[in-house]
Amino acid sequence: MKKKNTGGMLMTVLMYIFLYAPIIIMIVFSFNDSKSRTIWAGFTLRWYQELFRDDLIMSSLQTTIAVSVLASLISAVVGTYAAIGLFNMKKNWRKPLLTVNNIPVVNADIITGVSLALLFVSAGRLMGFELGFGTLLLAHISFDIPYVILSVMPKLYQLDQNLFEAAQDLGCTWFQTINKVIIPGIMPGIVNGLLIAFTMSLDDFVISYFTAGSSVQTLSMTIYAMTRRRISPKINAISTLIFAVVLLLLLVVNAREARQHKLELKKENTLKGAA
Numbered sequence: 001m002k003k004k005n006t007g008g009m010l011m012t013v014l015m016y017i018f019l020y021a022p023i024i025i026m027i028v029f030s031f032n033d034s035k036s037r038t039i040w041a042g043f044t045l046r047w048y049q050e051l052f053r054d055d056l057i058m059s060s061l062q063t064t065i066a067v068s069v070l071a072s073l074i075s076a077v078v079g080t081y082a083a084i085g086l087f088n089m090k091k092n093w094r095k096p097l098l099t100v101n102n103i104p105v106v107n108a109d110i111i112t113g114v115s116l117a118l119l120f121v122s123a124g125r126l127m128g129f130e131l132g133f134g135t136l137l138l139a140h141i142s143f144d145i146p147y148v149i150l151s152v153m154p155k156l157y158q159l160d161q162n163l164f165e166a167a168q169d170l171g172c173t174w175f176q177t178i179n180k181v182i183i184p185g186i187m188p189g190i191v192n193g194l195l196i197a198f199t200m201s202l203d204d205f206v207i208s209y210f211t212a213g214s215s216v217q218t219l220s221m222t223i224y225a226m227t228r229r230r231i232s233p234k235i236n237a238i239s240t241l242i243f244a245v246v247l248l249l250l251l252v253v254n255a256r257e258a259r260q261h262k263l264e265l266k267k268e269n270t271l272k273g274a275a
Contacts, residue, residue: 079148
């Protein structure tokens with residue numbers, strides 16, 4: 001048993017080294033006082049200073065943040081109400097629609113990107129618009145909504161199924177019931193879906209590449225264009241900042257889930273004590 005446990009622990013350690021060693025090296029060399037990717041020449045912050053003075057990167061970062069924030073907020077609202085609608089459907093209708101909802105999640109990004117680009121180009125010829133910020137935002141909303149629905153649905157199943165009828169018996173309209181009873185009960189799922197949608201939009205490259213057009217560039221597209229010429233230490237710096245943001249979001253999500261779990265345990269213990 002000890003040998004098996006030792007072997008399992010060794011494989012786990014090797015796996016984490018394989019996953020995170022490149023990220024650690026990238027973070028370290030973002031502070032390297034040299035353009036070399038192999039030789040350490042001392043500590044410096046000049047790559048971060050140059051990063052914030054680079055107009056192209058800053059413009060791309062603003063576009064990325066704007067798209068990610070707008071897409072995640074719109075997706076959270078639309079996805080939440082869509083999840084509530086799906087939950088209240090008959091089982092024969094709900095299963096096929098949930099299967100359709102899962103297609104963008106498991107589908108290859110290249111297929112989604114090309115199909116959306118064809119759709120926007122065709123619609124643009126008929127309606128007189130071109131690929132740009134609007135089409136980029138719509139593309140991000142389209143692949144963010146399924147993640148919100150998948151995050152909200154389990155919370156709907158955990159709710160007391162009699163809440164909806166009880167609220168209406170007490171005088172609430174269906175709209176008041178959803179907004180004052182259902183949504184507060186599934187808020188952890190909504191927040192998780194919002195954060196997942198934000199990180200998916202922040203990370204996306206392929207779909208953005210096909211739907212942004214030539215007038216708009218996201219940060220991932222700018223980094224890709226920079227790596228085609230030569231890898232600048234500024235790429236290490238911006239990648240380090242993105243990693244820090246994503247890590248912070250993960251910590252927030254885990255902290256919320258831990259606090260929610262503690263509150264649920266406290267309520268259960270209170271109910272048991274009262275019984």
